[in-house]
Amino acid sequence: MSTQDAGMVIVGAGEAGARAAMALREHGYTGTVTLIGEERHLPYERPPLSKAAMTSVAEPTAAFILDEERLTANRIGHISGVRATSIDRIGHTVQLDNDRRVPYAKLLIATGARPRKIAIPGAGSENVLYLRNFSDALAMRARLQPGIRLVVIGGGFIGLEIAASAIARGCSVIVVEMAPRILGRAVPAEIAAVVADHHARAGVTLIVGVGLTAIERDGTDEIVVLADGRRLVCDAIIAGVGAIPECGLAEIAGLTVENGVRVNAQLVTDDPDILAAGDCCSFPHPIFDGRRLRLEAWRNAQDQGNHAARSMLGAMEAYDRVPWFWSDQHDQTLQIAGLPDEGDTAVVRDLGGAPMYFHLKAGRLVGASAVGPIGKVARDIRLAEMLIQKRARPDPVLLADPTVKLKSLLPTEPVAA
Amino acid sequence: MTNWIDACAPDDIDEEDVIRFDHGTVSLALYRLEDDRFFATDGFCTHEQVHLSNGLVMGKIIECPKHNGRFDVTTGEAKGAPVCVNLKTYPVKVESGRVFVDLG
Ligand SMILES: Cc1cc2nc3c(=O)[nH]c(=O)nc-3n(C[C@H](O)[C@H](O)[C@H](O)COP(=O)(O)OP(=O)(O)OC[C@H]3O[C@@H](n4cnc5c(N)ncnc54)[C@H](O)[C@@H]3O)c2cc1C
Ligand code: FES
Numbered sequence: 001m002s003t004q005d006a007g008m009v010i011v012g013a014g015e016a017g018a019r020a021a022m023a024l025r026e027h028g029y030t031g032t033v034t035l036i037g038e039e040r041h042l043p044y045e046r047p048p049l050s051k052a053a054m055t056s057v058a059e060p061t062a063a064f065i066l067d068e069e070r071l072t073a074n075r076i077g078h079i080s081g082v083r084a085t086s087i088d089r090i091g092h093t094v095q096l097d098n099d100r101r102v103p104y105a106k107l108l109i110a111t112g113a114r115p116r117k118i119a120i121p122g123a124g125s126e127n128v129l130y131l132r133n134f135s136d137a138l139a140m141r142a143r144l145q146p147g148i149r150l151v152v153i154g155g156g157f158i159g160l161e162i163a164a165s166a167i168a169r170g171c172s173v174i175v176v177e178m179a180p181r182i183l184g185r186a187v188p189a190e191i192a193a194v195v196a197d198h199h200a201r202a203g204v205t206l207i208v209g210v211g212l213t214a215i216e217r218d219g220t221d222e223i224v225v226l227a228d229g230r231r232l233v234c235d236a237i238i239a240g241v242g243a244i245p246e247c248g249l250a251e252i253a254g255l256t257v258e259n260g261v262r263v264n265a266q267l268v269t270d271d272p273d274i275l276a277a278g279d280c281c282s283f284p285h286p287i288f289d290g291r292r293l294r295l296e297a298w299r300n301a302q303d304q305g306n307h308a309a310r311s312m313l314g315a316m317e318a319y320d321r322v323p324w325f326w327s328d329q330h331d332q333t334l335q336i337a338g339l340p341d342e343g344d345t346a347v348v349r350d351l352g353g354a355p356m357y358f359h360l361k362a363g364r365l366v367g368a369s370a371v372g373p374i375g376k377v378a379r380d381i382r383l384a385e386m387l388i389q390k391r392a393r394p395d396p397v398l399l400a401d402p403t404v405k406l407k408s409l410l411p412t413e414p415v416a417a
Numbered sequence: 418m419t420n421w422i423d424a425c426a427p428d429d430i431d432e433e434d435v436i437r438f439d440h441g442t443v444s445l446a447l448y449r450l451e452d453d454r455f456f457a458t459d460g461f462c463t464h465e466q467v468h469l470s471n472g473l474v475m476g477k478i479i480e481c482p483k484h485n486g487r488f489d490v491t492t493g494e495a496k497g498a499p500v501c502v503n504l505k506t507y508p509v510k511v512e513s514g515r516v517f518v519d520l521g
Contacts, residue, residue: 019498045499048465065499299484302498326484375471378482382473407433 005032008312009094009104011084011249013037015045015298016278017110018065019305020312025074027313033076034102036094038083041134042066047298049137050158051328054144054165062134087253089271106273106312109250109261110305113243113279113296118153122215127222128237131158140238146170149234151224153212155182157327159240160195163204164329166238174205174232176224181208185341186325187334188357190348191369195334202330243296245280258282260294265318266311267304275311277304286320287391288342288366297325322389324381333374337385340367347396351376358384363393380406421510421517427455430516435479435490437470443520445507446470448490450477455509456490457518463495463502 008024010017013035021035037043044062053060071078083097093101115130117123129140140162144150148171152159155177163173175182183192196206211227215237224232245260255269256262260282267275267283278301282294300323307319327334343359343366350356354372358365368384370377383406387394390411398404424438430449437460438445444460446469458479460468467483474480479490486500493504508519 022498052465070501306498324485374467374482378471379473382480382482382485 006092006103006105007032007034008106008108008309009034009036009102010108010110011036011094012110012112012246012278012280013039013043013078013080014110014112014278015043015065015301016112016305016308017108018043019302020108020110020277020309021076022066022070022074023306023309024312025076027310029309029313031105033074034079034104035076036079036082036084036096036102038081039133040081042068042071042078042080044134045298046132049134050131050161050165053134053137054141054162055168060137060141084249087249087274089253089274092273104273106275108305108308108312109269109274109276109280110278110301110308111246111249111280112301113245115239116242116244118212118239118241120212120214122217122222123239125215125217125222125237127235128215128239130239131162132243143236144169144171148172148236150174150236150238151176151222151232151234152238152240153224154240154242155179155206155208156184156240156242159238160199160329161327162238162240163199164202167202167204168330173203174207174234175199176210176212176226176232177206177208178211179208182206186339187336188340188346188359188369190346190355191334191357191371194355194371195329195332198330198332243279245282245294247280250274250276250280259292265320266316267308267319268311275308277301277308283319285323286318287322287388288339291339291342293323293339295323295325297323299324320389322385324385331373332371333377334369334371335377335381336367336369337381338365338367338388340369342366345396347399349380349400350402351380352402356380356384358394358396358399360396365392365394365399383407383410386410418521419508420520422520424457424516424518426514427453427511427516430455433474433476435470435472435474437468438518440518440520444468445518446472446479446490447509447516447518448474448479450474450490454491455511455516457507457509458488458490458493458504459506462486462500463504464500469504 043065086095152175214225216223247257250261261276284290325336340359345360347358354376356370359367433451446460448456462481471482487496493506
């Protein structure tokens with residue numbers, strides 16, 4: 001097969017894909033760049049979907065990552081509203097569902113993740129909603145009218161952000177979480193408790209440690225039946241019970257998939273000409289002894305898109321950016337750097353009423369988390385991230401002392417691993 | 418036209434740091450770099466309108482507290498995703514122990 005026109009092809013025009021397309025140009029690539037996405041929109045950011053897009057007074061527009069002008073100026077071919085259905089690895093082509101075949105020299109899979117569906121009787125009701133894309137957000141917003149009784153299933157980030165937005169819109173909100181506490185392992189219990197307290201104060205009812213058995217219909221009411229027999233009568237149900245990486249293309253192509261498309265430190269799959277980035281990939285993290293991670297985080301998607309572009313152009317560096325995540329709920333920001341669950345010891349610092357936790361593993365800083373007004377938490381989390389990146393071993397006494405500036409703990413020379 | 422406004426004393430800003438300065442309808446971020454030079458830009462990030470005064474100054478870069486968008490404080494230039502729109506900058510001078518900003 002002729003690979004005359006074969007350039008760089010990216011499947012999935014979300015955060016990672018759009019970023020990769022731009023990065024190819026920023027790093028000097030002059031050949032063809034094709035960005036294929038099944039959504040009909042220009043690439044847009046997902047984080048506002050559960051936040052500003054829900055609470056804004058005016059009808060929201062998507063927060064676009066790239067507009068027509070930048071796509072044209074950077075000669076990025078954007079094929080939208082079209083799904084890639086298979087990869088011919090020998091012929092180096094991607095098959096699209098509009099019968100087109102696109103040749104590639106290097107292919108990036110940046111297909112993201114989709115919401116996990118709840119699997120209990122009655123879950124198929126049209127009143128059970130999920131949130132991943134802009135049209136989901138518009139549909140959800142239309143349902144969240146004042147006075148609506150809402151049950152949110154899942155006390156993870158998406159569920160809690162929607163709960164906060166729904167309360168702000170005048171709904172009544174109950175969140176049901178099966179685990180003994182909200183936010184799971186990624187967030188320390190103390191921080192989760194502060195978040196839970198803010199929800200309670202805002203009027204959200206949290207029910208934890210109880211599973212669901214069914215969703216029943218009674219006239220126009222929906223009833224969420226809990227394992228302990230409680231029956232929650234509501235108008236709409238929003239499920240935020242995790243996401244499943246979108247790996248279909250990789251599976252069909254015979255690439256290894258294990259909790260995401262498996263890639264190496266350069267984000268390359270088993271096939272040297274196919275890479276993966278963002279929510280859909282599982283990668284080894286050098287800072288955490290090669291622990292394999294799959295992150296569902298906006299900055300990771302952006303940074304991996306950028307890194308994958310460099311790998312596509314022949315760079316051999318390992319992706320080693322420290323994981324970083326934020327969530328906005330009510331007037332609070334939660335920020336996490338690194339992996340708090342890697343730590344064996346926690347140290348707390350008081351950021352003027354906002355708690356910050358440092359997580360150390362055998363003396364090395366591996367995670368930090370804080371919740372509070374953004375002005376109190378952001379800087380110190382950013383500095384903690386830099387300490388983690390440098391594999392620093394800060395003195396716990398200094399970490400706990402709010403009068404010690406974290407900036408002063410940054411090693412000037414990189415510290416040996 | 419120049420319109421020099423007395424903003425603060427030099428020591429109101431720590432070395433390699435930033436403060437917020439509001440005047441009338443404008444809100445600025447005032448920076449002091451490690452080499453004791455002072456700069457001023459529009460206060461709000463061009464990504465999601467978060468105030469930069471809670472951000473981190475490193476060298477001549479201010480990093481937005483919200484999503485770490487970066488700007489060069491000396492030119493206002495956006496230094497890559499997620500920010501792509503530059504910040505407006507304002508002339509600054511230090512005179513008689515005060516920092517002045519030209520709001521034009
Ligand atoms: C509601 C919501 C709120 C969030 N809030 C935060 C937050 O506050 N903080 C944070 O850090 N992260 C947040 N995230 C996570 C963040 O948005 C994701 O990590 C990020 O979008 C992942 O980028 P991605 O490019 O990997 O995937 P996506 O952005 O999901 O993009 C993947 C794209 O690929 C397309 N696609 C899939 N399969 C195919 C195919 N076969 N052919 C063509 N196109 C295909 C999809 O339609 C999609 O457009 C949030 C996510 C959601 C959904
Ligand atoms: S608000 Fe500044 S980077 Fe997003």
